[in-house]
Amino acid sequence: TPFRRAIWNYIHCIKGIFHDDYNYSEVNRLLNRPLKTYIKNVTCFPERVTFLDFFNCLRPFMHSERVHVNIILMEARFQAELLYSLRALNRYITLSSYS
Numbered sequence: 267t268p269f270r271r272a273i274w275n276y277i278h279c280i281k282g283i284f285h286d287d288y289n290y291s292e293v294n295r296l297l298n299r300p301l302k303t304y305i306k307n308v309t310c311f312p313e314r315v316t317f318l319d320f321f322n323c324l325r326p327f328m329h330s331e332r333v334h335v336n337i338i339l340m341e342a343r344f345q346a347e348l349l350y351s352l353r354a355l356n357r358y359i360t361l362s363s364y365s
Contacts, residue, residue: 268292268296269296270338271288271292272292272293272295272296272297273297273305273335273338273339273342274338274342275288275290275292275293276293276297276302276305277305277309277339277342277343277346278342278345278346279293280305280306280309280310281309281343281346281347281350283346283349300323301323301324303323304319304320304323304324305339307319308336308339308340309339309342309343320332320336
């Protein structure tokens with residue numbers, strides 16, 4: 267759905283990964299400022315997130331939807347970190363083969 271895609275691409279944007287085939291105005295249209303703040307906190311500073319943050323930011327959602335949103339957050343973060351790790355490994359292997 268567009269909402270899930272907006273969350274996914276916003277997290278990648280936070281982590282410095284930009285997709286040229288995605289219209290980032292969708293992020294601003296679908297995600298309000300408190301939700302963006304929550305997403306950034308969960309993605310970058312998960313140790314700071316409290317139950318009240320979880321409950322208040324995602325108040326209009328059912329409990330299962332809140333959990334689903336948080337799973338999307340963690341999966342998108344994990345993918346971004348994997349992309350950076352594989353890129354670093356690829357650079358290392360490429361540079362070491364020229365030595």
